[in-house]
Structures are given as structure tokens and as C-alpha cells.
Amino acid sequence: MADTALQLGIVGAYMVVALAVGVVAYRLTERNAEDYYLASRTLGTVVLLFTTFATLLSAFTFFGGPNLAFSAGPEWILVMGLMDGIVFAVLWYVLGYKQWLVGKRHGYVTLGEMLGDRFGSTRLRVLVAGVSLVWLFPYVMLQQKGAGQAIVGLTDGQIPFWVGAGGITLFMILYVAVSGMRGVAWTDTIQGLFMLSLVWAAVAWILTSVGGAGAATAAVAESDPEFLALGGGLYTRQYIVSTAVSIAFGVTMFPQINQRFFAAGSKTVFKRTFALWPILVLLLFVPAFMLGSWAAGLGVTVPEGGNVVPALLGEYTPAWFAALVIAGAMAAMMSSSDSMLLSGSSYLTRDVYRPLKRAFGSGETDDARETLVARAGVVAFAALSFVASLYSPGTLVQIGDTAFSGFAQLTLPVALALYWRGTTRDGMYAGVVGSQLFYVLHVFPVVETLAGLAGLAVSLPTAYLGWTPGIIGILLGAVLTVAVSLATSAAPGENRAAYQVDGVEAD
Numbered sequence: 463m464a465d466t467a468l469q470l471g472i473v474g475a476y477m478v479v480a481l482a483v484g485v486v487a488y489r490l491t492e493r494n495a496e497d498y499y500l501a502s503r504t505l506g507t508v509v510l511l512f513t514t515f516a517t518l519l520s521a522f523t524f525f526g527g528p529n530l531a532f533s534a535g536p537e538w539i540l541v542m543g544l545m546d547g548i549v550f551a552v553l554w555y556v557l558g559y560k561q562w563l564v565g566k567r568h569g570y571v572t573l574g575e576m577l578g579d580r581f582g583s584t585r586l587r588v589l590v591a592g593v594s595l596v597w598l599f600p601y602v603m604l605q606q607k608g609a610g611q612a613i614v615g616l617t618d619g620q621i622p623f624w625v626g627a628g629g630i631t632l633f634m635i636l637y638v639a640v641s642g643m644r645g646v647a648w649t650d651t652i653q654g655l656f657m658l659s660l661v662w663a664a665v666a667w668i669l670t671s672v673g674g675a676g677a678a679t680a681a682v683a684e685s686d687p688e689f690l691a692l693g694g695g696l697y698t699r700q701y702i703v704s705t706a707v708s709i710a711f712g713v714t715m716f717p718q719i720n721q722r723f724f725a726a727g728s729k730t731v732f733k734r735t736f737a738l739w740p741i742l743v744l745l746l747f748v749p750a751f752m753l754g755s756w757a758a759g760l761g762v763t764v765p766e767g768g769n770v771v772p773a774l775l776g777e778y779t780p781a782w783f784a785a786l787v788i789a790g791a792m793a794a795m796m797s798s799s800d801s802m803l804l805s806g807s808s809y810l811t812r813d814v815y816r817p818l819k820r821a822f823g824s825g826e827t828d829d830a831r832e833t834l835v836a837r838a839g840v841v842a843f844a845a846l847s848f849v850a851s852l853y854s855p856g857t858l859v860q861i862g863d864t865a866f867s868g869f870a871q872l873t874l875p876v877a878l879a880l881y882w883r884g885t886t887r888d889g890m891y892a893g894v895v896g897s898q899l900f901y902v903l904h905v906f907p908v909v910e911t912l913a914g915l916a917g918l919a920v921s922l923p924t925a926y927l928g929w930t931p932g933i934i935g936i937l938l939g940a941v942l943t944v945a946v947s948l949a950t951s952a953a954p955g956e957n958r959a960a961y962q963v964d965g966v967e968a969d
Contacts, residue, residue, distance in 0.1 A: 470617070472785040473792055477633055483649045499571050499808045500725045501643040507734040509647050510726055514735070515742055516650035516657070516797040517718050524657075524791040525608050525769040527747070528754030532762075532770040535689035536755035537697040541706045543747035547740040549710035553873070554736040557714055558723035560880045562732060563963040565724040572805075573720050574813035577879060581887040582955025584817040589891075590872065591813030593898055594717050595806060597868035599847055601716075602802050604861045605795040606631055606851040608769075612788050612795075615765070615772030624852060630792065631848040634799040638807065638840050643725065646804060650797045657790040658746055664787050665749045668778045672760060682759030689755060700928030705863070708932045711873040712866030717805035718798070799844075806843060807836040864905055867932030871897040874940035878947075883958045889947030897939030904931035 505513065523542075531538045561576065570576040573594070578587030606627040613626025637645075672678050682689050713719055726732045750771075757764075757774040764773045771791070775784035811832050854861065875893035879885045903922060910921050926934050952958065 468782060468785065470621070470785075472782065473613075473789045476789040476792070477796070481633075481637060483645060483652065486645070486648075499643055499721065499804065501647060503566065503725055504727045505647055505722075505725045505731065506727050507731050507738075509651050510722065510731055511735045511738055511742065512654040513647040513650035513797075513801075514719060514722050514739075515746075516654035517646075517722070517801040518713060518798070523746070524750060524771060524795075525611065526604075527751050528757075528771050529764075529769055531751040531754030532758050532764065534696045535686075536751055537702070538754075539748055539751050540697075541702055542709065543744050543751065544740075545702070545706035546710045546713075547743035547747075549706060550713050551736045551739040553710060553714045554723075554739060555732070557873075557877055557880065558736070559729075559732050560961070560963070561720070561723040562726050562729075564880070564961050567963060568960070570724060571721070572808055572812050573715070573717070573876070574809060577876070577890070578813070578817075580879060580957055580960040581890060582953065582957065583887050584820075586887065586890055586894075587813050588817055589894060591809040593872065593894065594715070594809055594869070595814075595843075597865050598717060598802055598806050599843070599850070600861050600868075601865040602799060602806075602844065603847040603851045603854060604865070605634075605799045605802075606848050607854060607861070609792060609795050610851065611769055612772060612791055615768050615776075615788075618776075619765075627848055627851050630795060630799065631844050634796060634803055635841055635844050637796070637800045638803045643721075643804065646797070646801055647725075650801070653790070653797045658742075660787050660790040661746060661749050661753075664775060664779065664783075665753065667783065668753070668756070668774065671778045672756075678756040678759060680759075682755055685759045685761070689758065698928055700925070701930075704928075704930040704933045707936070708863070708867045708870045708930065711870035711936060712868070715869040715872040715876070716802075717809055718801035721805050721808070803840045803844060807840050810839040810843075811836045863932075867930070867935070868898075868901060868905075870932060871901055871935050871939050874936060875943045878940065878943050880961055882947075884947055885943065886947045886950045887953040887956055888950040889943045889945075892946035893939040893943030896942040897935045900938055901931060901935040904935075 527538055527542060561570075561573075564570065564576060568576075568579065570579070572591070574587040574591040577590055578584060609630035610623035610625075610627035613621045613629070614623050669675050669678055672681070679690070726735070753774060754770050757770045760774070760777075762770065762774050762777055764770050772784065772788060775787055779787075815832065815835050872894065875885075875890055875897070878893070879890060904924075922931075924931070
């Protein structure tokens with residue numbers, strides 16, 4: 463009981479520190495959307511790099527990935543640690559830099575604003591925001607589910623799942639209400655450095671206890687030689703490429719990541735951050751996923767429904783250190799959650815509530831009412847995802863992968879809109895709706911259910927020559943956008959010169 467109190471005290475203390483940083487940031491935040499959501503587009507290299515980094519450090523990273531490495535081997539490093547880091551860095555520059563230039567010229571805060579202005583379409587703006595909010599839901603739920611599992615594992619089940627999941631839900635609601643992008647970015651930087659340090663400290667501690675990396679790896683080879691062979695079992699070439707591309711493309715369209723493309727302070731900041739990104743990713747994912755693989759060779763027992771990292775720490779490190787690492791993982795989940803809710807609130811108010819209010823003839827919105835809508839939306843969204851986390855049957859990897867691929871369907875239509883003036887409004891509708899519909903039909907058993915009601919046994923394939931439906935949907939979105947754009951003319955209200963950025967002062 464004393465260990466449990468100490469562990470919960472450490473986790474609680476860390477959350478209080480994070481909240482204190484948010485309060486300080488709140489006092490320095492101006493009462494306007496650009497400052498609240500984008501920190502007035504002034505983020506420097508270190509803060510932009512680490513706020514992006516920490517925002518992506520989620521339950522998927524610290525629990526889902528190591529769990530997969532524990533069950534299938536360390537090749538997950540190729541997916542997340544190497545390929546995903548490089549692909550996202552390229553997208554960060556190709557799409558992110560263009561978005562930054564366009565946002566700097568026109569003052570865009572959200573992706574929906576940028577697309578709606580270019581194509582003169584409130585409906586497209588609402589559609590993109592709606593799709594983003596739909597896929598944001600399972601990823602917020604992922605953080606709550608991870609937090610609940612972390613607390614259960616840390617306390618050996620003395621604290622139930624719903625308490626951990628509910629605790630992080632209440633915290634992220636409070637933090638988003640108090641802070642803004644400035645506070646989120648500051649705490650993200652602290653949390654990213656904290657988590658990176660703790661992961662390497664955990665590796666050093668465990669390897670010292672078992673006789674070094676050679677001994678730990680030899681134990682893996684002895685327990686399951688296939689773990690150290692490339693391309694075996696789960697890790698086919700198609701699986702590795704499909705997963706890496708889906709994750710990198712999906713990350714690019716995450717609201718909390720996509721908005722950071724608008725927040726950089728200068729062109730120099732952008733160049734430095736995307737160049738440093740793959741290095742930072744490797745520094746985290748290699749040790750985190752190797753912990754899961756080494757645990758398999760060391761014979762660590764993971765409880766039913768639990769996660770391998772807390773089990774490994776509990777066996778080889780003292781209670782206070784395990785609590786620190788779990789506090790760091792909780793911090794990563796919080797940094798993801800608060801960023802998601804902050805960006806989600808901007809999508810809700812600016813891309814859904816504001817346009818719909820105008821469409822129904824209610825006039826312009828006032829700041830006070832819009833702020834109320836944003837906060838109410840945050841509370842409702844977080845509460846619903848918390849309830850869903852209590853009943854969701856999927857693993858952390860399954861939930862995360864579903865959300866990543868859902869967002870990934872937006873990437874190529876958006877890329878075409880940014881770089882090809884021939885893209886039309888109808889082409890965007892076709893690319894976005896078509897790819898989303900294709901993916902949704904494969905993810906959710908809609909076809910099977912309808913066929914069952916008709917007395918038929920029909921099902922869609924789970925892969926196409928080894929390639930996931932997510933990848934096929936991405937390609938379909940590009941084909942539909944191009945084909946329909948070529949077959950249609952620009953609609954009234956489209957502004958093909960909206961993304962012209964020649965002469966923009968980048969620094």
C-alpha cells in the first residue's frame with residue numbers, strides 16, 4: 463500500500479506541475495484565436511520540435527508499440543522508428559511548409575478554413591472538419607484507455623481502470639480550458655525531454671540488471687529466434703510499408719499536428735525542425751520498442767489486458783522509478799490529449815459552428831458565445847470518448863491504426879489542392895468522400911451487417927494482395943480527386959490563386 467501511495471503521489475505531483483505551467487501560459491495568452499490556437503505563429507525550433515514530438519507520444523507509442531514488439535518482435539522499429547520518421551519529415555516539409563506560407567499570408571487557423579477559402583465552399587470546410595473530428599474520437603479514447611491500463615498496471619489492480627481513464631479525462635478538460643497553444647507547447651517541451659530521458663534511463667537500468675544488451679538480445683534469440691529475423695510472421699513487406707505510410711500520412715492530417723504547420727515562427731524554424739525530426743523519433747522509438755522485445759526474452763509475465771512496459775519495470779526497477787516512467791508516459795498521453803482537444807475545439811467552433819450559424823441566418827458569432835461552444839464541445843467530446851474507452855474491445859494498436867488510416871485518407875486530396883491549380887471543388891468532394899467511404903466500409907462491418915439482414919454471407923477483403931484497405935483508400939482518394947477535377951470546371955467562388963505564395967516574407 464505504501465508503494466501504491468508513493469507511485470500515485472509521483473504521478474499526481476507531475477500533473478500538478480504541468481497544470482501550473484498551463485496557468486502561467488494562460489496569464490500570458492492574448493484573448494484572440496490566433497494566439498490561443500497558434501501562439502501567434504511564434505514557435506521556435508526547440509518548442510515546435512518538441513511540441514510536435516510530445517503531441518505524438520501517446521498510449522500508442524508507450525504501450526501499444528512495445529506490446530506489439532513483445533508479441534511479434536522488434537521490427538516495429540522499422541515501421542515507426544525509421545520509415546515513419548522519414549516519411550513524416552518529408553511530408554512536414556512538402557505539405558507543412560506550403561501550409562505555413564499560405565497560413566501566414568491569409569491568417570488561416572485550421573485546415574478547413576484554408577480549403578474552404580480556396581474552393582469557396584462552406585460545405586467542404588464542414589466536411590473536412592467533420593471527418594477530422596470523427597477520427598479524432600478514437601485517438602482521444604486511445605489516450606484514456608492507455609491511462610486506465612497504466613494505472614492498473616502501476617498499482618497491481620488496486621486502482622481500477624475507470625479511475626485512471628477518468629482522471630486523465632478530467633485533467634485534460636481542465637488543462638484545455640485554462641491553457642492554449644502556448645501552454646500546451648511549453649508543457650510538451652518539458653514532457654518530451656522528461657520522457658526521452660526516462661526511457662533511456664529505464665533501458666540503462668534494466669540492461670545493467672540483466673548483464674547488458676548482448677545478454678538481453680541473446681535471451682530473445684533463445685526464446686524465439688524468429689524475433690531477430692527480418693520479414694517473418696506479421697511483418698511482411700506490404701504490412702511494413704502500409705503501416706508506415708498510413709501512420710505518416712495520418713499524422714500529417716491530425717488536427718493537433720496540422721495546426722502546428724501554421725504555428726512556426728519562421729522558414730528557418732521549419733527547416734531545422736523537419737531535419738531534426740527523424741533523429742528525435744529514433745531516439746525514442748528504438749529504446750521503447752526494444753524494451754518490449756527484451757521483455758519477451760526475459761520471460762516477463764504480462765497480466766491479461768495489461769501492458770509490457772509497466773510489467774517489465776515492476777520486475778527490474780524499484781517502485782519509485784517505475785512510477786516516474788509511468789508518470790512520463792501519462793504526461794505523453796496528456797500532451798497528446800490536450801493538443802487534440804484544443805485543436806478539436808478550433809475545428810468545432812471555426813469550421814462547424816461558425817459556418818452553420820451563418821448558413822441558418824443567425825449572423826456573426828460573438829467571442830463569448832464561441833468560447834462557450836468550444837468549452838462545451840471539449841467537455842462533451844472528452845466525456846463521450848471516456849465512456850467509449852470503458853467498453854472498447856480493441857487493443858491500443860488496433861485503435862490507433864484505425865484512426866491513423868482514417869486521417870490518412872485526407873492527405874493526397876489536400877496535397878493536390880495545395881500544389882495543383884486544376885483541382886476543383888467537385889474533385890475535392892469526390893476524393894474526400896470516396897476514400898472515406900471506401901475505408902469506413904472496410905473498417906466497420908456495414909456490408910456484412912446489411913448482407914446478414916438480407917440472408918447473405920458477404921464480406922469485404924481485409925487486404926488486397928497484402929496491402930491494407932487504408933493504403934488502397936489513399937490511392938483511391940488521389941485518383942478520384944484528379945479524375946473528377948479533369949472532368950469538371952471550377953465552380954463559382956473558387957479562387958485558384960489563393961495558394962499563390964510568391965513574394966511572401968518567410969522570415
